[in-house]
Structure formats: structure tokens, C-alpha cells
Amino acid sequence: MSTYISKRLIYMAVILLAASLLIFCLYALTPGDFISGNIKLTPERKAELREIYGLNKPVLERYALWMKNAFQGDFGYSLAQQKPVLSLFNDYIWNSFLLAAASTFLTWFIAVIVGVVSAYKQYSWFDTLVLVIVFAAMSLPSFFIGLFLIKIVAVDLKWLPPGGMITTGSNATGWAYVKEVIHHMTLPVIVMTILGVGSLTRYFRTNMIDVIKQDYIRTARAKGLKESKVLFSHALRNALLPAITLVGFELPALFGGSLIIEKIFNWPGIGQLYMSSFSLRDYPLLMGFTMLIAILTVIGTLISDLLYHIADPRVRLH
Amino acid sequence: MAFIERTLTEAGKPVRKARKPSLWSQAFRRLLKNKLAVSGLVVVVFMFVICFLGPVFSPYADNKINMAAMNRAPSLQHWLGTDRLGRDVLTRVLQAGRISLTVGLASMVLSVFLGTFLGAVAGYYRGIVDQVIMRIADLLLTIPGLPLLFIFGALLSDWKVPTDYRMYIVMLMLSLVNWPGLARMVRGQMLSLREREFMQAAVVLGLRDRRKLIHHLIPNLVPLIIVMATLNIGGAILSESVLSFFGLGVMPPTPTWGNMIDAANNMIDFQQHPWLWIPPGVSIFATVIAINIFGDGLRDVLDPKMKR
């Protein structure tokens, strides 16, 4: 196990190094740069600014410089926001994490229960209803689900605020602040859950249907165990196994921000920041963020491989 | 019908080669007995027929703009109203279906095929093959999609690829970088299947790789693959509108379901012109749900564990 992990860690380092070069080149190759979008500049001034930012240097030289600084823990300043990249992450990532964590928890919770019930009652009216709802949510762009809820819940009924994270101008602290944030995050979390829960539900349902048909379930029933015990302790455990690989993949998603939702609900998250930085070609910020996600992705895959082994010891690591 | 056959041959190609045809006809007969699955199939076929034939009978098939009739609500003249350039929404929804259905299915099949193939190979052979495939997958997972699409857009534009073909090339390119997610799942399933009792029996019996893979392992993967594939179909249809956005998809004024919905993504159209987004939304919904119901039925029929 420990040799496996150390081997994987070495691979990880190599992959990240390769990824960083690849990603850096991708951003550099993306048409347009930080200067070209500013139509107020004369061609001479543009050349001057490219010199100041070092954008006229060859890509590899720029990469080497970036890498050197990164190893020293310096990810540079965002060109557009004029702040250190890391402090920007600190400003935005936790807001995204809050939404993602809440909705991921809800998504898994609901998906497991609904998935199990609809598998158990396959082809019942409940199962069909779930099917219809799941696919309705998948057929419309999430934009529409967001707009719909804002229109009904926020504008017409005025139950919840239409967006933002706190009431504008509020000076609430402590418990009052927490309540305010919960109030504001309810709608976006609901939408994110609706969006995510569908496919996960279908996935659990499929696994569960597989498991229910297995011999050991029949055995358990034959032993006279209560149906709920059969379902939730025997069947569910086995149905969850394949899903464990998914846990590792959630890691980058937790910190990556949800771009659509953040935009519709005006949530001050990293997803929005990434998008606006991309359209400006704010290289230091893009590079820093993408590498952060890359690191989390690689760690996530390692975690899911390890979890898979723990959940199903028959699967050998090598 | 055409696309169904394609789905089967793509997803189940190896299966078909090895199994005796009688098994297939058996499966087909079982499928026919599943009323829900058949109705799903009927709806899909219906969507295809109406989208490909429907516009022929429309008086607005030329898709001409008509400023005098913009943003009309549904009426006898325009059954589903008109859009902001006075074009007939019904005709456009049908014309859009041609592209959206083809593109959605094609991209889904391509990605699923690639992901399954690589995942199964990695999970089965393990060792160095697995290492190489999975490390490439790891690398690809770290690559951000956004700059990639911009670069594709710029390249195709510089190479002067006609705008009509760009979408297909991009779909191909995208599935080349998009297989890791599915491949990992398939591999995981494969690793666990390998260790099951029936496979140990197969090893003891001294079966050949090919036979083990094709007869015993892949059939067990089919349910997973079908679920993944059918779940993705909605996203795949919508993804076309995404590509148009990058200048990589269909050029306006040619309609697709995705870009018709996208055109109405603001509060005013959302509230005041529901006929702009409900028809394409319902079309995608109907297609997606029908394909999924059919996929469910298909899975039940093909799943070796469900036979007896």
C-alpha cells in the first residue's frame, strides 16, 4: 500500500508538471491577450504594455519564469484586479465552497434515498414521477431553472432574496450574519441540487436494481430479515460501492465554483472570477486557478482509487 | 430507426460478433414485450420523422425574416408564434430538430464508445497498459476546456474549414479529450468484475482473453454504459448550442434547439414570450425522456443478470 502511494505521488508530480506546461501553452495560444481587448490603446502603447508585462517574450521563457516564481510560492498579481492571485482565491473560493458543500451533501443524501426507493419500486408511479422530474431538469439549461425560481420565489412571492450573499448594506455579525447567508444561499443550493441530483439518482437506481437481483439479497430475505434492513444495510452498502469512485471527483468541484449558478444568483464565487478573468486573458489568475484545480483533480483521483480499494478489497492496488 | 441500429452496433459491437444471432432475436423479442420501452422508441422515431419531414409541409420553410410579424403569440397562422425576426417558431423547431438530434446522438455515441473502450482495456489488462491510459486520463482531466475551444475556433477559422463542417470536427476533437470520466468508471467496474467468482471460474477453465472479455466482462458493463449514454443525451443536445457560441457550431440563421433556447435567456423573453423557449425545451425533454425509457428497457433486456 505505501509503495503504491509513493509511486502514485511521483506520478502525480510528473503529471502536474506536464499539465502545467500544457495549460500554460493553452492559455498562451488562446487568441487575443490581456492587451488586445482594450480598444482605447494605440498600437504603440499596446507594444509598450506587452513589454512591461513580458507578453512579448517566448512562451517557454514566460513559463519558466512563472514556474520559478510558483516554486517560491509566488503566483503573481492578477493583471486585471491588481491583487496577489492567492489573496483573490482566498476572497472568492470559500464562498464557492459553501454552496458546493451544501449542495453536494444534499444531492447525495436525496439521490441515495430516492434512488433506493425507485429501484425497490421499479416501474411504480413514484419511479415514473422521479424519472419525469429528473429529465425535465436535464432538458432545460440551468439558466432557466434559476430564472424560474427567482421569478416565482423571489420576485412574486418574496420569500427569499433574488441573489447575493448578504443583504446589501447589512452590518450583521455573528449569528445574524450566518442566518443572512443561509437565507441567501437557499435558492442557489436548491437549483444546484436539482441539477445534480438527477443523474446521481439514476446512477444509484441502476446500481441498486443490480444489487437487489443478487443472490445474497435473496438469501438475506430468505433468512427472514426485515425488508428495510435488507434494503438499507445489505443492498445499499453494495450499491454504494461503485459510487465511491465518484467521491474523489467531487473534490475539484467543491472548490471550482459553479459558474452558471454564481452568475444567476450573483454569488461572489470563484467561478465568476474565472470567467471574467478568462475573457480578459488575465494569465496569472487563470494559470493559478487552473493549477489549483489540476492539483485537486489529481489528488481526487488518487483518493477515489484508494477508496475503491478500501471499499472492495478484492480490487488490488498495483 | 436508423439511429437505434447505430447505437446498438456502436455500443454493442463486440457483443454482436461473438453471440449467436438467436440471442439477439431473443433480446429483441423481450424488448418488444416491454411496453414502456417500445413507447419510448416510438416517440424517438416520431421525433425523427416529424423533424425531417415536417418542415416540407410548412409555408414558412424558407426561414425568411418578416419584420412585420415579430414576436407574435401562437395563432392559427403561426401555431407556435413567431420569434423576434418574425420567423415561424414551429417550422424552426422542426428544422432545428434535424441538427440537434443528429449531433446529440453522434457526439454521445462517439464519447461513450471511446470511454468504454479505453476504460475496459485499462481495467482488463491492468499493469502498464492501465498505467499509461489512466495517467493520460489524469492529465486530460486537468486540462481546462475553455481555452481549448477558443483555440479550436481560431484554428478552424484559420484553416478556412467551412462553417457547416466545423461542428462535426469539433465534436470529434472533444470526444478525443473527453473520455477520461467515463473511462475511469468503466475501468473501476471492470476491476471489480475481474475479481468476481465467475471470472475466477473463467480463469480456472483457461478461457482465452478475448472470450473472457467479450463473453463475460463486456456484457456486464452494458447496463452501466447504457445508463451513462442515455443520461448524457440531453447534455449532448444542449452542448451543440455551446459550440455555436464559440463559433464552432451551427451558424445563424440556421436554428437548433439549443440556440433557440439560448436566445430567450433573459427575464423579458422568459416571462413574456414563453413560446420562444417552451417548444425547443419540450422537444429536448421529450427526446431525452424517450431515449432514457428506451435505454432502460434495453438494459433490462441485455443485462445478463436479468435474464432468468
Next chain:
Amino acid sequence: MKKNGITVLTALILISSLVLSACGNGNTNGAAQNGGEKTAPTESNQPAVENAGNAPADAGGLITASDLSKLPNVAKERTDTIIVGLTDPSGAFTPYFHQSGYDGNVSSLLYTPLVTVDDKGLPIAGLAESWEISEDQLTYTFHLRKDLKFSDGSPLTADDVAFTWTLLHDKAYDGDGQLPTLQIEGGEAYKEGKADSISGITVVDPLTITAKLKKPNATALVILGGDILSKAYYGKDYKFGQLDYIKKLHEKPVGNGPYVLEKFIPGQEVRYVANENYYVGKPKTEHFIYKTSEGDVWQYLETGEVDYASFSATTENIDKLKSMGFVNILPYTPSTYGYLQLNLEHDQLKEKEVRQALTYGLDRQSIYVDANQGAGQVANVPSSPISWAYTEEGINAYEYDPKKANQLLDEAGWAKGSDGIREKDGKKLSIHFLGSKNAQTDIFIAVAKENFDAIGVDFQPEIFADFNALVSKVEGGDYDIASFSTPMLTDPSDGVLQFVDGEIKGYDNPKVKELYEKALSSSDIEQRKAVYKELFQLLNDELPVIFTSYKKTVYAYNGRIQNLSVSPFNGLSSSLPNWTLE
């Protein structure tokens, strides 16, 4: 599950499409994000071009709220705070140093310039009480008001002005301030590190400062008369060639404008409190907040979360705003113009007649006015209709006339081939169009395809996902037509600059250059007006670009706010100190 390839990518792109389309809709040029200009706050990106209708919107004056009792409670409860939406302020609030126009909006309330402009774009006094321009138009003398103070209470003197002007000449200065382009005497030497100070800048006494230019420039007054940074605060750590220290001060600005920054919450709010030391007295409303709100702002206005928002002036938007009852509606025309850039290096577009034919053959009325429900106006000169230099005298309107277009093309020797496409010397008349993705471009392509078809021109549209990508393609030269809009134009010369500075490649008309210089060399408005009229007539005939449209917007604001006006050049900043809540 959602980690599966297609889904992830789809989600990612879908999202980005939303974000980008929003950016695209408001500004075809993306200048608001990247330009250092002061954009009008919260261009509501969404509704702009997405709606259509028949009757053009009423361009008249203010429509007052019909029923203030409909005002949501949230808004009613605010007594000393006004909230305005702003797309995306990022925290770099130092004038001249911000990279985003939204930060410019924020700093425009923190700083008041020496010289500002009125609603016509003519200079009026700000922190400078008066100024003189020498006979030869080279020496500018500014007289500061007495007892000016920065928000921290320290005095503002001519030394601070000199410091600000000097700082912008630093070689490490990376903003888009125009001051270094004025060619102040000795500026070059300072920038190259050959001098310790700029010889052309002289502090006469604490209230008087002069700048000497090498070349006359009519825009110099407003550019020199910009925002002033405190030398004591921003100059404390200044060393030539080293400006990184300023980044640390961006979020703690020391200004001299009507408001003082109270708190910046990234991605959420910029909170201000009235400046006690403001030179005309403390503003009437104690608190002001810019709320970050991207995309659709309807829901925030409807629920009373913001007091002020801007919308495209479509009939539907206006009707909806009227039905809300509690907002005043103020029509407004931004100081920009839209145009189709033509690639004059391509042979087919070199002839003036062909360019004119394309203009006649393009139904601009349908594309920019009708399809936008009147939220636009066809443009024919490189100036906004609100500018003092705007004229329609002797201007050809190029009304849609396919017959005339066909005739011009026939005369130019482009004959229709067997496939209906015109040819000349074996070359087909084909137009390769580039646009960035937004609803307006979709409309343009749909209509232009039919229009050009009717005059035998082959139309090949191509769409780019964002402004940056579009610009880099245009810079590569592989296009015939590209759709753009100017950034905010303050002086009429701003709108003509692109025809003389080589930006429109392949266009080199000495007469245009001569007139441009002539108009700049005088500060007399009537004299300049006459020159611009001649210049506009010339450009309207030559059509180095096809002029397309002027945008029309409306501002909707809480009916309780009194004394509100919006300057096309300063946005809210000039009237904000007078706003009161009834």
C-alpha cells in the same frame, strides 16, 4: 456522475456562454470590461437586444413613477442609503491604475477631476477654479480652489498635481491614462530615466501649476485636468521605475471626491460614506453602495434591492418598467457609435462605390432599430447624436435601397455571374464577416444574409466567442467586415481618431488628417464645429467604415430619488452629491 466528460464540458461551456454572452450583449466592443473608461454603471446586459416589437420607444424626457406605493418594503426602509448596481468592480480603485471600467466607476465617486465636462462634453470647473491656455495653445495654467482637502484631511496643492502628472510618465506605468500621450515637454526624458523631473511642469505657487506641451492638442485641457493623487499618500514610497507599491493602496484610496470608501467586499459591494471634506460640501445622502450585479438586473429592481438600473430602450422594457409603477424612467443615449470595420486592404473594398453599395444594400433600419424595438438609431457619422459636433447637414442617410446598391455595383464593374453572385476579373464578390457572439450579431447575420443575397453578394459569417478572440482575428487581417462599437467618446476627435492613426488599415486620406489636426488645433467650439461638419461629410461619403447605429437606453430609478441626472460623460458622479431620498 456529473464528472462524466460530456456533461462536465457542456456545463462548463454553457456557463461560459452565458457569462460571455452577457458581456457581449451590452458592449459589442467589450470596452466596459477592459477599457479604463468610465462606463455608465450597470449596463443591463441582458434585455438590450433580445426583444423586439414595433413602435419605436418614446425618446422624450423623464417618465415619472405613477404609483410610489408599489415600492417594495426593502426599498422603503432605506432612509439614508442609495444602492446602484455595478457589473464587476474588482478593487483597483486608484484612478489611472485600474484595468477595468467598473473600477473607474468606483473611483469616479472617490475623486473629482480638476476640470470636468458638462452634458455636452464642454469643459467646466472641477477642483480647478479656472485655467488659462496660452496663445500658441501650448501652455496650460490651472488655478486650484482654495482650501482643497483630501479625504484624510490633508491639503491638496499644486505639488500633488505635479506628482500625479509625473507619476504617469513613469516607465513602469501600465494603465491606459492618456496623459503621457500629450507630449509634455521633458516627459519623454523622464520616462527614459534621463531626467529627475519633467521640465514642462512648473509649480508656480501652491495653487497654480502649468504644463507646457510640445504640440497643440484640444483635448489636453480635460486630460491634464484629470483626477489628482495625494503626493503624501501615493508618493511616499515612490521610486522611479517601481510602481508595484501602489497595488497595495488600491483598496484604501485617499480621494477628494464626494464620497469616501467605507468598505469593499469583493464580489459583493462597494460601500461609500459621504465625504465631510468635499469641496462643495458634504453630499446629501450619507451612504451610497455599488452592488455587484452581473447579468439580469430586473429582479433586483423589482424587489427593491437596487435603486437604479439601466435597460435597453425597447418598447417592452419600457412598458414593463412603467407597469412597475415605482420607478422614474429616464431616456438616454450613450456617447458611442457602432460601425462595421471594413478591410480596405482587400481589393474589392478599395473602391468607394462598392462600400457605398454595401451600405445602401444593408437594411440597417431593420437590424438596429426595428429588431431592437426602437432601442437604436441608424448612424451615418462618426459621432454620437448627443455630441456638440453632431450634424446631419449634408450627410447622406444611405437609406436601404437595394436598387441603388445593384446599380452602383453594376457601374463598378461587378457583374452577376451564373450563380447570381457578382464577379469582376474572375473574382467573386464575397464578404467575410466577423462578429462576437451575441443576440445583436445573430440578428445582423440573419438580415444581412438576405440583404446581400438580394444584391448578388456572397456573405460568409463567422462568429467568435469573445471580444479578445475577435480582435486578434481582425488584427490578423483575414476578414472583410467586422462589427465594433467605439468606447465612450468625450471629445469629437475621439470618434475620428481611428481614421488618422492607422487603426483602419489601408485608409490614408491626407484631407482627413488635415481636418483632424485643424479641428484639434483650436479651442473655439464654433470653429471646431465647422471643421467637424466638413470632416463628417467627407467620411460619410468615403465610408472607410460602414456606420451602423447609436444605442438607446433608459435609466430606471426609485421614484423617491430626487435631483438625479446622468451625464453621458461622467455617469452618475456629477449629480450624485445632490441626490436626496424623498
